[in-house]
Amino acid sequence: MSSTVASGLIAIFVGMALAVALFIPIVVVSYRRHGRLSLARLLGWVSTCVYAIAIWSYTLLPLPSEGYTCAGVQLNLAEAVADINKYDVSGPRAVLTNPAVMQFLFNVALFMPLGFLLRTMFRRGVVIATTAGLAVSLVVELTQLTGVWGLYECAYRVFDVSDLLTNTTGAFLGSLIALAVVRRARPVGSPALGRVTAGRRFLGMLCDLLFLFLAGAVVGLLWRIGLLIGTGEPFGVPQSPVEPVLSTWLPLLIQFVVVLATGSTIGERAVLLRPTNPRFTTPVTRVLRFLGGIGGYGILVTEVVPLGGMWAMVFVLVSAIMIFTTRGRRGLSAVIARTDIEDARAAPNTVSGERVAG
Numbered sequence: 146m147s148s149t150v151a152s153g154l155i156a157i158f159v160g161m162a163l164a165v166a167l168f169i170p171i172v173v174v175s176y177r178r179h180g181r182l183s184l185a186r187l188l189g190w191v192s193t194c195v196y197a198i199a200i201w202s203y204t205l206l207p208l209p210s211e212g213y214t215c216a217g218v219q220l221n222l223a224e225a226v227a228d229i230n231k232y233d234v235s236g237p238r239a240v241l242t243n244p245a246v247m248q249f250l251f252n253v254a255l256f257m258p259l260g261f262l263l264r265t266m267f268r269r270g271v272v273i274a275t276t277a278g279l280a281v282s283l284v285v286e287l288t289q290l291t292g293v294w295g296l297y298e299c300a301y302r303v304f305d306v307s308d309l310l311t312n313t314t315g316a317f318l319g320s321l322i323a324l325a326v327v328r329r330a331r332p333v334g335s336p337a338l339g340r341v342t343a344g345r346r347f348l349g350m351l352c353d354l355l356f357l358f359l360a361g362a363v364v365g366l367l368w369r370i371g372l373l374i375g376t377g378e379p380f381g382v383p384q385s386p387v388e389p390v391l392s393t394w395l396p397l398l399i400q401f402v403v404v405l406a407t408g409s410t411i412g413e414r415a416v417l418l419r420p421t422n423p424r425f426t427t428p429v430t431r432v433l434r435f436l437g438g439i440g441g442y443g444i445l446v447t448e449v450v451p452l453g454g455m456w457a458m459v460f461v462l463v464s465a466i467m468i469f470t471t472r473g474r475r476g477l478s479a480v481i482a483r484t485d486i487e488d489a490r491a492a493p494n495t496v497s498g499e500r501v502a503g
Contacts, residue, residue, distance in 0.1 A: 152202040159202075160195030166359060167194065169352050172415045180339050180417075182348065189266045196258045203255060204285045205293065208301075215299035218290065225249060225307040252311035253318065256282065260319025265327050271320045278316020282309050338488045341474045345416050346486075350464070352412030353400070353439040360396035368392070397443040404435040409489070412439070420484035421491075430482050438464070438478030 164171075171190045175182040228245040240246055259281060260274040269277075288294060290304040339345065368388045403411055408431050409419045423430045436444075442464075444450075445457035464477045471479070475486050 256315030257319035274320035437481030
């Protein structure tokens with residue numbers, strides 16, 4: 146497998162993993178800036194993550210092994226033209242297959258997505274996109290020049306000033322191409338209140354489930370690192386029940402604290418939803434919402450009860466069905482807690498969780 150293909154595969158898979166890890170912050174930012182997360186914006190964020198890893202993989206990988214040769218510094222802008230003239234330039238076909246020309250075009254193409262994404266995703270102009278291209282290219286070249294900032298004794302790739310020019314040109318061209326697809330930016334302001342839709346409820350549930358998974362993975366990783374530093378125990382199958390208990394129950398405890406403190410789960414807060422019109426006192430309402438939602442699922446998957454995994458699947462299925470069958474997309478947790486669900490930016494008629502008549 147060529148290094149180019151390998152770098153591309155790394156960019157895709159690691160970039161997708163990065164997008165999953167950042168999914169909840171992406172939802173939070175999208176709902177607070179735009180009032181929703183559209184498919185186009187989600188794809189834009191995924192593309193941004195994949196592209197960020199692509200910049201890293203194509204400019205720094207493969208890392209050298211022992212016995213590598215130190216690279217030099219190329220500060221002559223005209224050197225790129227000289228490199229092209231070293232090969233056949235007798236006709237259009239020869240020029241297009243010229244290795245130096247292909248490298249030139251690759252450097253331009255590598256930074257075109259940067260200018261495109263800055264204009265379409267972040268609504269920045271041509272000047273900002275071009276400047277960002279220069280800045281990112283400079284960071285990459287300095288990283289190469291310093292041997293990944295001192296990680297290696299010397300540079301293992303050439304610091305080439307012509308790369309700064311081609312990369313910056315790529316960012317500039319990408320921002321110009323974006324003019325064909327970008328719409329005029331809307332005036333900055335608070336997004337309008339949104340309806341409590343099934344998609345919004347499912348997105349909140351997905352964020353809740355993803356939080357349990359990601360937080361559990363982080364807790365487990367930190368535990369393994371602590372063991373490695375403290376006892377020298379290598380990464381492997383856990384030898385004690387401490388790690389699985391921590392990675393399972395600590396994220397669930399965090400969710401419980403958030404629900405008890407705010408009335409909403411982490412996922413509901415991400416998509417700007419909250420309970421309203423409660424029938425019970427605050428503590429009772431919030432405990433019931435936790436047990437009827439992410440808390441109930443989390444407890445079941447811990448196998449505290451017999452056949453907990455099977456019951457957790459039934460729990461998820463019932464919760465999904467009730468989003469479509471309950472008034473106002475309340476779902477199972479709101480039905481159990483006897484509350485309604487509304488946009489968190491709406492002016493509240495009652496304080497969430499207070500006892501009211503009914």
